[in-house]
Amino acid sequence: MxxxxxxxxxxxxxxxxxxxxxxxxxxxxxxxxxxxxxxxxxxxxxxxxxxxxxxxxxNVESIPTYQVMDTDGNVLDAANEPQVSREEALYIYRNMHMLNAMDQVLYEAQRQGRISFYMTSFGEEALIGSAAALDSNDLVFGQYREAGVLLHRGFTIEQFMNQCYSNERDLGKGRQMPVHYGTRELNFQTISSPLATQIPQAAGAAYAMRRDGSKQCAVCYFGEGAASEGDFHAGLNMAATLGCPVIFYCRNNGYAISTPSVEQYRGDGIASRGIGYGIDTIRVDGNDIWAVYAATKAARKIAVEHNRPVLIEAMTYRVSHHSTSDDSSAYRSKKEVEDWSKRDNPVSRMRAWLERKGWWTMGDDAEITKSAKAEVLRAFAAAEKLKKPSIGLMFEDVYDELPPVLERERSEIEALVKKYPDYYQVNDFARK
Incomplete structure (x- = not known):
């Protein structure tokens, strides 16, 4: 390639x-x-x-933005034509549609009060390109908009739904907010709400990989807002000075919740900070899935073969609200969002590239959209019917042996639930 x-x-x-x-x-x-x-x-x-x-x-000369395709899906340099099979390309494209379908259903479910919280990835679907460039054994530290990475790795729609519903089949045992996914099987660290805590954690995990000689790397995703946290600077400096095989992937989508990037920092974006820390750095068109794929693949080679950290700044645009707790119309116009969606859509770019390859036709989109939504709705309906996790699970997974104080608390709760079963709605919870 x-x-x-x-x-x-x-x-x-x-x-x-x-x-x-x-x-x-x-x-x-x-x-x-x-x-x-x-x-x-x-x-x-x-x-x-x-x-x-x-x-x-x-200031210094602005760092250029690497691009493979233009907004119409044309490869700008024949030497950069992605060498992927038809099956690989279609798998990526179907996952982009599946991510959109899941986001639409679960966003509406939150608005109906059926789940408590949700965050969509509209406008940032090209992030899946980074997942395609990684090894399945690379350890991922996500922030909260990396559902596409998990989807590409094989996390099922049922698992997504079970986590968002916090039901008895939720891998997190109902202990996390929706979209805080995690799975040991797919080497994806459980997401936590505090901003940027995963950055020094990823550097530390990568340092352990270097000491073990595992020839794997850690991959840490975060937004440009998280890059304003102290953990960002501590994590990058640690990785640079210790020579940690870690890829820092910054999704610069223009807005940190309600704060536009122009109000959040001065200087040449986030990429310039990587150079300041002595880290190999690249800025890419984050809406160009093949630019993301190529940059991540090259970054992984540097990290694994040379034990060096790499910073990727992916320039994109958040089409959706920050989360269901946010109304972006309060700080940006609807016309701005609509114009961006029409002008530069990652899914449309990928479809145009597939059509030029003769691997897709416009008529195929209706079928893939319909089938994706049907699969999501089936999993959604099944997850909603499952019970909540057993109450007893709240005492597990912290201590190897439960200390006396928690033994007493568990006994007290069991007694209360037994005495007032209707009040505690015991039938809504699974039996251990």
């Missing part, structure tokens, strides 16, 4: 170990004895030179 992907690399040098003439040449400095003294030798800035000009640095 031929991909023209170039990652922005932070210059690294050890002044004591490398030839001073080569360093000087790289910095554009002559090798005369007078010029050599202009090289800054302080250990905290190995690639700087002295200057007599009083000048503050406020």
């Amino acid at each position: 031929r991909w023209h992907v170039q990652l922005c690399k932070h210059p690294r040098a050890s002044v004591l170990a490398q030839d001073s003439a080569r360093l000087a040449a790289a910095a554009g400095v002559s090798t005369t004895s007078t010029a050599q003294r202009k090289k800054v030798m302080f250990p905290g800035a190995l690639n700087s030179v002295y200057t007599h000009k009083l000048q503050f640095a406020s």
Whole structure:
């Protein structure tokens, strides 16, 4: 497979170990004895030179955005044509439709009061391209808009529904909010609500992988809003200094809940921060599934083969509200959203590419949309009928042996439930 992907690399040098003439040449400095003294030798800035000009640095040239397809699905450089099979491409495309169908049904279910919370991925479906580029054993740390990654890995629609309903078949045993998925089988760490906590966790897991020599990597997803948290900076610096095989994937979708990115940070997006930490960095068109795929594949090679972290900033647009707790019309116009949906839709781009390959026709979309929604509704109806997890499960999975204080609490709850079964609606819960 031929991909023209170039990652922005932070210059690294050890002044004591490398030839001073080569360093000087790289910095554009002559090798005369007078010029050599202009090289800054302080250990905290190995690639700087002295200057007599009083000048503050406020910006650098903007990092380019890597793209494979234009908005009409045309591959811009034949060398970047994705070398994937028809089956692989159609699997990705069907998952994009399945994700849309699931989002539509569960969003409406929350509005009807049938589940408590939900977050959709409308406008960010190309994220599935990153999942296609990973190894199934790579460990994923998600934020909360990575359902497409799980779907691609084989998480079933039934499992999605059971988690959102917190029923007896929920892998999380009913202990999490909806969309806080997790599965050991698919190497997907359970999502937690606090913002950005997964970033240093991913760096730590990747460091363990390096020590074990497992030749796998950790992949950490987050939004540009999370990049304003302290955990972002701690995690990236840890990964850079320790040489951790981790891919940091930032979904820059324009809005951190109700705060547009132009009000949240200055500078050249999130990608410039990766370079500041000495991390190989690339910015990609996050609505171009093949650009996402190629960048992630190249990033994984760097992480696994060289034990180096990589930062991917995927530029996209959140078409949906941030969550069911948000009304985005309060901070952006409906026309803006509609224009974006028409101008640059990841699903439409992928369909156009498939049509040019002769692997899809417009008429096929109606059938795939219909079948996806039917599958989602079947799983939805089944999940809604299942009981809640057993009350006794709340005492499990924290301690190997239950301490006396929790033994007493469990006995008290069991007594109360037995005494007031109607009040506690015991028939709604599964028997252990």
